[in-house]
Amino acid sequence: MSMSDEAVAALVADIAGTDEVLAEPDLNLFDAGLFDSLAMVELLVDLGTRLGIDISPTEVDRDDIDTVNKIIAFARERQES
Amino acid sequence: MISFGTMTFFVLLAVLTLPAIVLGLTGRRLGPYGAVASTIGILALLAHSSRQLALFVAFVAWQFVLMKTHLWFIQRHGRQVVWERRLAALAALFPLALVKATGVFDANLFGFLGVSYLTFRAVQVILEISDGLIKEMPSWEYLYFLTFFPSVASGPIDRSRRFSADLATRLTPREYAALAGEGLRLLVLGAAYKFVAAAALAHWAAGTGGGLPGTIAYMYLYGLQLFFDFAGYSWMAVGTAYLFGIRTPVNFRLPFIAESIKDFWNRWHITLSFWFRDYLYSRLLMAMMRRKVFTNRHTAARVALVANMTAMGIWHGTALHYILYGLFHGLLLVANDIYERSSSFYAAHKGATWYRIVAIVVTFHLVMFGFLIFSGRLISV
Numbered sequence: 001m002s003m004s005d006e007a008v009a010a011l012v013a014d015i016a017g018t019d020e021v022l023a024e025p026d027l028n029l030f031d032a033g034l035f036d037s038l039a040m041v042e043l044l045v046d047l048g049t050r051l052g053i054d055i056s057p058t059e060v061d062r063d064d065i066d067t068v069n070k071i072i073a074f075a076r077e078r079q080e081s
Numbered sequence: 082m083i084s085f086g087t088m089t090f091f092v093l094l095a096v097l098t099l100p101a102i103v104l105g106l107t108g109r110r111l112g113p114y115g116a117v118a119s120t121i122g123i124l125a126l127l128a129h130s131s132r133q134l135a136l137f138v139a140f141v142a143w144q145f146v147l148m149k150t151h152l153w154f155i156q157r158h159g160r161q162v163v164w165e166r167r168l169a170a171l172a173a174l175f176p177l178a179l180v181k182a183t184g185v186f187d188a189n190l191f192g193f194l195g196v197s198y199l200t201f202r203a204v205q206v207i208l209e210i211s212d213g214l215i216k217e218m219p220s221w222e223y224l225y226f227l228t229f230f231p232s233v234a235s236g237p238i239d240r241s242r243r244f245s246a247d248l249a250t251r252l253t254p255r256e257y258a259a260l261a262g263e264g265l266r267l268l269v270l271g272a273a274y275k276f277v278a279a280a281a282l283a284h285w286a287a288g289t290g291g292g293l294p295g296t297i298a299y300m301y302l303y304g305l306q307l308f309f310d311f312a313g314y315s316w317m318a319v320g321t322a323y324l325f326g327i328r329t330p331v332n333f334r335l336p337f338i339a340e341s342i343k344d345f346w347n348r349w350h351i352t353l354s355f356w357f358r359d360y361l362y363s364r365l366l367m368a369m370m371r372r373k374v375f376t377n378r379h380t381a382a383r384v385a386l387v388a389n390m391t392a393m394g395i396w397h398g399t400a401l402h403y404i405l406y407g408l409f410h411g412l413l414l415v416a417n418d419i420y421e422r423s424s425s426f427y428a429a430h431k432g433a434t435w436y437r438i439v440a441i442v443v444t445f446h447l448v449m450f451g452f453l454i455f456s457g458r459l460i461s462v
Contacts (some may be wrong), residue, residue: 011450027299036343037358037362037363037382038366038378038379038382040363041366041367041370041382042370042378045370045371047369049371056209056212056214056364057259057359057363057364057367058208058209058212058214058240058359058360059212080298
């Protein structure tokens, strides 16, 4: 199973509840108040389901997935491994 | 001898840290000496009671054998054996459960210094072995991490992979000098918090009268005392850790300027609340989402919040006021979540200075009331 970069970005926008994040892919989602603990869990569950992998909550630091671009990079990395 | 509490402890601390400072300033590895110093420190802390010492050694031996067995099993049979992962987690929690269960009858039967805090570290290692995040765990590193003496009594709760990374880093003399300087500053700051501010507040809190005015005065004095006492201890523990080259995470970040209860838990007893967030809340919520227990994810998140905070309350103690304290914060977090997601008033004004000031004042008072519940004064039997 795999996801395109656009699909990952769309998933983030869906969880954040706004398409604004697509225009600003380097915006810090936590600082902007768009992401919280629930959003983080939603991201890991949805990404995991779509990619067919298990991602545990402490597998990735918040700092490593706090922007759309970082989340895309993370998804790419996990699809390759 | 009490951890960061009595003069003999500080004399011992000075004796144990001096060689670390010499090693650090000459650019040598701190880990091996740190492990030896830590062991001496713990033995000194437990020397007054042979029973506590025996329980401590039994606990560490239990967790050590469990960790090694679990690691072996996961490497041999993979991560797919669900019953083994659950059994390992339960086995790591078992000693604490025994202490809490017997504590209902006799507070000191199986209790010993630091058991609650040591359990967090032991469980973290077990769960991250299950997740495949920890693939090897050298024995001495595990034992040093689990029983790291500056934080053995009451935290902060460090994470093993972070701790191991510190051990693997050899600091240059210049880097060590900067870290140690900050450590000494935190030791002095913590001592001022604990021995000046908290001591004065405790004195005043004890002098409050009865009735409603007395209880209200007590609420503020006790709440502030709790902060200065615990934050002071935590700063001293972090400062000492720095002297040993370990960057133990901080526990407090100006909690009384929190603008919401959610914000408060990112600032108060941070290592505890983040532990619960990462190892209970997130995992419970993930499990509920995967099984689609609730159709609405917000409902699932709120159930997880209440369960998480109630568990935190019970971890403090099985007495009713601790459980109510956890429940109180769980319900406040749910109210906080509903308010921030659905209030147009919040959406319109959240950035305004006046709103933020009001939010800080309201949060402060809710937090203080929580501490009054925590103190047990409302439920005097």
